[in-house]
Amino acid sequence: MINSYKKDFPILEKNNIVYLDSAATTQKPIQVINAIDRFYKNSNANPHRGAYKLSLDATNVYDEARKKVAKFINAKSEKQIIFTRNATESLNLIAYCYGLENIKKEDKIVLSIMEHHSNLVPWQYISKKTGAKLEYLYINELGELTDEEIDKKIVRGTKIVGITHVSNVLGTINPIEKIIKKAHSIGAIVIVDASQSVPHMKIDVQKLDADFLVFSGHKMLAPLGIGVLYGKEELLNNMKPFLYGGDMIEYVYEQDATFAELPAKFEAGTQNVEGAVGLSSAIDYLENIGMDNVEKVEKKLTKNALDELQKLAFVTVYGTNNLENHGGVISFNVNGVHPHDVASILDSENVCIRSGNHCAQPLLRFMGLDSTCRASFYIYNTKEDVNKLIDALYKTKRMFAKWIR
Numbered sequence: 263m264i265n266s267y268k269k270d271f272p273i274l275e276k277n278n279i280v281y282l283d284s285a286a287t288t289q290k291p292i293q294v295i296n297a298i299d300r301f302y303k304n305s306n307a308n309p310h311r312g313a314y315k316l317s318l319d320a321t322n323v324y325d326e327a328r329k330k331v332a333k334f335i336n337a338k339s340e341k342q343i344i345f346t347r348n349a350t351e352s353l354n355l356i357a358y359c360y361g362l363e364n365i366k367k368e369d370k371i372v373l374s375i376m377e378h379h380s381n382l383v384p385w386q387y388i389s390k391k392t393g394a395k396l397e398y399l400y401i402n403e404l405g406e407l408t409d410e411e412i413d414k415k416i417v418r419g420t421k422i423v424g425i426t427h428v429s430n431v432l433g434t435i436n437p438i439e440k441i442i443k444k445a446h447s448i449g450a451i452v453i454v455d456a457s458q459s460v461p462h463m464k465i466d467v468q469k470l471d472a473d474f475l476v477f478s479g480h481k482m483l484a485p486l487g488i489g490v491l492y493g494k495e496e497l498l499n500n501m502k503p504f505l506y507g508g509d510m511i512e513y514v515y516e517q518d519a520t521f522a523e524l525p526a527k528f529e530a531g532t533q534n535v536e537g538a539v540g541l542s543s544a545i546d547y548l549e550n551i552g553m554d555n556v557e558k559v560e561k562k563l564t565k566n567a568l569d570e571l572q573k574l575a576f577v578t579v580y581g582t583n584n585l586e587n588h589g590g591v592i593s594f595n596v597n598g599v600h601p602h603d604v605a606s607i608l609d610s611e612n613v614c615i616r617s618g619n620h621c622a623q624p625l626l627r628f629m630g631l632d633s634t635c636r637a638s639f640y641i642y643n644t645k646e647d648v649n650k651l652i653d654a655l656y657k658t659k660r661m662f663a664k665w666i667r
């Protein structure tokens with residue numbers, strides 16, 4: 263059965279590829295491509311800077327996109343939505359503008375060992391600059407964070423907890439509700455890296471009570487180059503700007519300047535209106551399907567893929583088997599064959615997977631691995647895609663028969 267969403271993605275239709283690398287970036291539906299095309303044909307100008315109709319149009323679509331994002335994650339106010347380039351920039355903004363200003367030598371920063379480098383390397387910098395200790399929440403053999411580990415590490419003295427909602431390597435869905443509650447009980451703030459969750463499930467920032475939450479548009483059908491930083495208003499208000507320049511100021515004098523209110527304070531320079539328009543259209547597309555359905559489609563695919571991969575004696579699958587806390591990302595290895603070789607053979611069969619350390623070297627090192635193969639799913643994937651992945655893995659087995667363990 264071909265699912266009804268694949269037809270909306272010209273690149274998949276045209277190239278007849280099985281795209282299993284959506285954790286890296288997703289393909290774009292024609293609806294999003296058309297929305298960007300319409301913007302450039304009808305409304306392109308520099309927003310917030312012109313009194314003429316086109317500039318007002320550009321301002322309007324940009325502001326509407328912000329409102330849509332706020333509603334999508336249930337933020338109290340659209341002022342809490344800062345557009346950035348991507349999750350990485352959002353995380354750096356938090357590290358520089360909150361971390362550097364608020365963390366002291368005697369404080370502790372706690373991260374999970376499964377953080378993407380984007381939510382890890384900035385905190386190494388802050389730790390070195392401030393003298394604060396950097397500690398990690400480690401995983402059990404199934405790639406999960408246990409209650410014990412959370413209670414042991416998130417203790418008095420912890421000021422920041424950085425946690426990815428869903429691991430981009432193992433697909434583990436972390437118990438962020440519990441982590442947020444625990445962190446707040448001892449006075450720490452929590453940064454949720456929702457890069458691998460906002461595209462795939464309903465997220466309610468008010469219910470979660472996250473202090474900061476970040477994600478990238480390009481992992482949820484939107485164009486490259488647009489990201490989101492959500493933050494509690496009081497925290498954002500008390501932070502200094504990240505970048506200085508046009509449109510983030512109120513008054514500028516020769517020796518001094520005052521700054522604009524949220525969200526403009528954090529959006530220096532000409533805004534990525536194209537990105538915001540694309541993100542707005544991507545949200546429309548996802549909401550039209552319904553996030554519950556997106557999650558259902560992916561759960562079914564993940565179960566199917568896990569079942570099929572686990573039947574292969576020459577393949578090792580990493581992470582938990584519990585679908586309850588497993589997103590649509592699966593890491594595995596063909597025993598005895600380097601993941602880059604596996605990915606090349608799969609590519610010759612038009613199956614795109616990622617191989618490598620997935621920008622999570624500390625996690626891989628903790629697991630005693632250098633690299634893995636990774637298949638990640640989105641709404642355009644089908645059972646047939648999983649079958650093609652399995653067939654291509656059999657081909658790999660045939661080609662590397664001598665080395666397979």
Ligand code: 7TS
Pocket residue numbers: 285286287348349350351378380381426428429430455457458478616620621
């Ligand atoms: N956080 C997580 C959990 C991610 O998976 C990624 C990107 C990022 C942050 C950074 O996102 P960016 O848009 O700022 O680059 N993850 C991946 C991946 O798994 N393969 O390629 C990029």
